Amino acid sequence: MLKLLGAALIIVAGTMAGWMKARQYANRPSQIRSLMQALKRLETEITYSFTPLPDALRRIAHQNKDPLRSLLMTAAEGMNDAMGLTAQESLHRALDQHWRHTAMKASERDVLHQLAYTLGTSDRRDQLSHMESAIRQLEAEEAEARDDQARYEKMFRSLGLLTSALIVILIY
Template sequence: MLKMLGAVLVIAATTLAGWVQARQYANRPQQIRRLILALKRLETEIMYGFTPLPEALIRIGEQSGGAVGAIFLTAAQNMKPPDNSTAQDALQLAIGAGWKATAMKTAEQEIMRQFSYTLGTSDRKDQLGHIATAVRQLESEEHEAREEQNRYEKMFRSLGLLFGAFIVIVMY
């Protein structure tokens, strides 16, 4: 009876681990899409809203929600007193603090870091060009993430169960 309970626990644990890993593959394209939409909202705020950058980042963060929204909210908070960070520093600090909460990889992080170097340092037309470049790069990463999701998500779900069964077989 105790052996059976142990076997069930091992299989349940490895299956759960497989599902957690598969969920990471499913979350990544969704979060990249949220990031793209957030940048497009920023583009709209810059182009038509004439909204100060901290307020625009707050709006975008609230609309985006989740880990992506938290990055923009943190950046906006970093730009306000007492920190009074520049837009570049505020966004880089926010990326550093909040990126681990996302399912995104370092490629997307690097795109956002590169974008942060240009945020708030040039005129509106130039800013729109930088946002468009970041969006194109993120769309490319989203395409790759969707391919990885299609390739690996189902595999990890199955592997978790199979690995658990393998451990149980080896143990008995």
Template sequence: MLKLIGALLVIGAGTLAGFYQAQQFAVRPRQLRELILALQRLETEISYGFTPLPDALERISASLRDPLKSLFAQAAQYMRPDYGLSAQDSIRKALEDYWKRTSMRNAEREVMEQLSGVLGTSDRQDQMKHIALAAQQLKHEEEAAREDQAKYEKMSKSLGLLIGALIVILIF
């Protein structure tokens, strides 16, 4: 009886691990799309609204879901006089704090870090060009993420179950 319960627990754990990995493949394209839309909104705030960067990041964070909401809000907070960090330092610090919560990879983080070096240090036109370039790079990453999702989401679910079954077979 105990062996059966143990076997079911192992198979269940393997299946849950597979479903968790499949969820990561499904969430990544959505988060990338949300990040692209946030950058496009930032571009609009800078070009048409003449909004200061901390205020723009705060407004954008209000329309996002976590973890991107927290990332943008924290970057805006780091730019406030309480912390007094530059735009680059505040965005990089927010990335350090919140990037692990996202399903995104290092390529997307590098795009954001490169963009942080330009925000607040160059004129409006240059910032808009860099934001558009970053959004374009993220669109390519989104396409790759959708391809990965199509390839690996279903496989991850099946593989989790099969690995759990394999462990049960090897143990018992």
């Protein structure tokens, strides 16, 4: 009876691990899409509303779900008078704190990291061109993420169950 319970726990744990890994592959394209939409909204705020960067980031953060909401709010809070960080420092700090909670990979982080160097430091036209470039790079990453999702999502779901079943067979 105890062996049966142990085997069931191993199978459940392995299956859940596979499903969690598969969920990362499923969440990555949608998170990249949300990030692109947030950057497009930021373009609009900079171009038409002339909204200060911290206020624009706060407004955009409220329109998104976590983990992107937390990332943008932390970046906006870092630029307030009490913290006194530059846009670059604030965004880098937010990336360091919240990136591990996303399903996105280092390539998307690098795009935001590079974008942070120009936010708030150059004229409006230059910032917009850098944001457009970042959006184009993210579109390419999204296409790659969709390919990875199609290729690996189902495989990891099955692999979790099969690996745990193999462990149970080898143990007993």
